[in-house]
Amino acid sequence: MRSFFCCVSVSCFSVVAAPVFAADLQVQSKIDAVTVSPDAAQVTRLADIDVPAGATTLVFKGLPAMIDPTSLRVSGVSGAKILIGAVDSRLAIPEVKPADASFDVKLKTLRSERESVQVTLDALETKRAMIAKFAQSDSAKSPADINSFDADKWNEAWDAVGVAMAKVGEDLHNAKVKARDLDEEIGTVEFNRQKPTQQGEPARDVSVAIEADAPTKGQITLSYRIASAGWRPVYDARLDTGDQTKPPALELVRRAAVNQSTHEDWTDVALTVSTVRTNRGTDAPDVQPTKLDFLAVPEVMSDTAAAKAAPSAAQAPAPMPGVPARVPGAGAVNAGARVQLPMVEVGSSLDSNAYQAVFHIPGRVTVPADGTLKSFMTGTLTLSPGLMLVTSPAFDQTAYLQAQFKNDESVPLLAGPVAIYRDNGFVGTGQFTATAPGDDVTLGFGADDRVKIVRITLKRKENDAGWSSNAQNKVDSREFKTTLKNLHEFPVRVLVTDQMPFAENAAIKIEQVATTPPPNAKDVNDKRGVMNWQIDLAPGEQKEIHLAYRMKWPADRDVVFEPVPQAGSVQ
Incomplete structure (x- = not known):
């Protein structure tokens, strides 16, 4: 088999141009x-072809409209020499489906019937008005006329008017009910009437011009990049805390959650997931120089000077085409500014590539185009973690179990959610931050209710006389006690993290009073004022931590406690 390959963008030509009257051959791929x-997907299609000698245009019809036309690539193999010419991509707008004519016929009939009912309503209203007018004219006769009128005839007249009014009222009621029913039916038909619609979604047709030396069969490959598809890493972390006979063990399951809405199902395909983000950009932003200068104070001009300085309408220069007129007070636009994309750490791949990780999903799989999230396992790690309890009693008087381990794989652990299981029980959902190979990983495994943590305030005293307190200064002294107790039948180590405020203003003084026991570390992770203690507790043992400090500032000033979050401080 001979191979043929062409790597061309939309509507570009190879060295051999196809004849003008090339025959079209629709291929089934x-x-x-x-x-x-x-953030995207690279799709590869295969199609078997049987082409005559000479020029032929292969047509791939009905591909998704959201294909990136510049990513179209064509290659293949055949029994004879084939040259590839132009690759064209055109949007195919579906035909408009005409509305159902039966709805229009029914509407015409209903509206004609409604008009007839309206004529009846108008006639009955007129008849009722005439009867009422007749009754009013009789009552307007003079007393002499009334006395000369026979009483029996009065009764007959009243009965005639009453019967006539009752009959007209009943006919009007029936006609109004029929009119209302017709109006409702017309509204229902108008609502349900089909509007002209497109038959299906817009699609893209791709044409490939080829020229064969002889009649031949072969297989052609068409690949393209498409958006509305992607994947994200998800993990299962299953911790066996162990006992006196076996050490703790951690099983970490890596998964890829894939979904797509590309308007074409991926049925029985070879699926690969890659860590490369195709929409991030290819180079670092161009850094432009920045000048620091004094703010120019605008000179206030008198009305006369401003009128002389302002150009007339005839002298004012016209704005350049495509350039918006400058608005007074609007800031200048930095032409060199670029959109800053978030940085994402990319580690080495399974095939020893230093810039990406590629996971090949075993077998052939199906991913529907309806956005359904499908999860595929990409690997399993069995680790021997170190366990420790951690607590931050100033914010939460709970001890949490943590596992520490090293990422010994050649690929990074990407940021993503982690389903946490401890001793076969689901604990909650955690979060991985991006971790490079060889880096340490810390993962929480829920609360440990058998280690009790209690933090209380022992002292909070203002204007403490023991530290240069006078009318010019305010002094605030505080002391806290944290109690830890181990209710397990085995020893545990607890990492206790607490903090005292710091000040950057020289007028505010903060002093740490004797703390027992002294902390093992201060300014943890470069966070000022944050300290921690490592406390070992035997079974049933209880220990205490005392933290005390005092603050002093000018009496004529008010102070405020402000949290200072730092990047990277949240696991």
């Missing part, structure tokens, strides 16, 4: 392989 990135 299927998706064979997909490589999914976090």
Whole structure:
């Protein structure tokens, strides 16, 4: 088999141009392989072809409209020499489906019937008005006329008017009910009437011009990049805390959660997930120089000077085409500014590539185009973690179990949610931060209710006389006690983290009073004022930590406690 390959963008030509009257041959292709990135997918289609000698245009019809036309690539193999010419991509707008004519016929009939009912309503209203007018005219006769009128005839007249009014009222009621029913039916038909609609979604047709030396059969490959697809890492972390006969063990399951809404199902395909983000950009932003200068104070001009300085409408220069007129007071636009994309750490791949990780999903899989999230296992790690309890009693008087381990894989652990299991029980959902190979990982495994933590305030005293307190200064002294007790039948180590405030203003003084026991570390992770203690507790043992400090500032000033969050401080 001879191979043929062409790597061309939309509407570009190879060295051999196809004849003008090339025959069109619609090919039936299927998706064979997909490589999914976090923000896009590379789709590869295969099609068997049987072409005559000479020029032929292969047409791939009905591909998704959201294909990136510049990513189209064509290659293949055949029994004879084939040259590839132009690759064209066109949007195919579906035909408009006409509305159902039966709705229009029914509407015409209903509206005609409604008009007839309206004529009846108008006639009955007129008849009722005439009867009422007749009754009013009789009552307007003079007393002499009334006395000369026979009483029996009065009764007959009243009965005639009453019967006539009752009959007209009943006919009007029936006509109004019929009119209301017709109005409702017309509204229902108008609501349900089909509007002209497109038959299906817009699609893209791709044409490939080829020229064969002889009649031949072969297989052609079409690949393209498409958005509305992606994947994200998810993990299962299953911790066996162990006992006196076996050490703790951690099983970490790595998964890829894939979904796509590309308007084409990926059925029975070879699926690969890659860590490369195709929409991030390819180079670092261009850094422009920045000048620091004094703020120019605008000179206030008198009305006469401003009128002389301002150009007339005829003298004012016209704005350049495509450039918006400058608005007074609007800031200048930095032409060199670029959109800053978030940085994402990319580690080495399973095939020893230093810039990406690629996971090949075993077998062939199906991913529907309806956005359904499908999860595939990409690997399992069995680790021997170190266990420790951690607590921050100033914010939460609970001890939490933590596992520490090293990422010994050649690929990074990407940021993503982690389903946490401890001793076969689901604890909650944690979060991995991006961790490079060889880095340490810390993962929480829920609360330990058998280690009791209690933090109380022993002293909070203002204007303490023991530290240069006078009318010019305010002094605030505080002391806290944290009690830890181990209710387990085995020893535990607890890492207690607490903090005292710091000040950057020289007028505010903060002094740490004797703390027992002294902390093992201060300014933990470069966070000022944060300290921790490592406390070992035997079974049933109880220990205490005392933290005390005092603050002094000018009496004529008020102070405020402000949290100072630092980047990277949240696991």
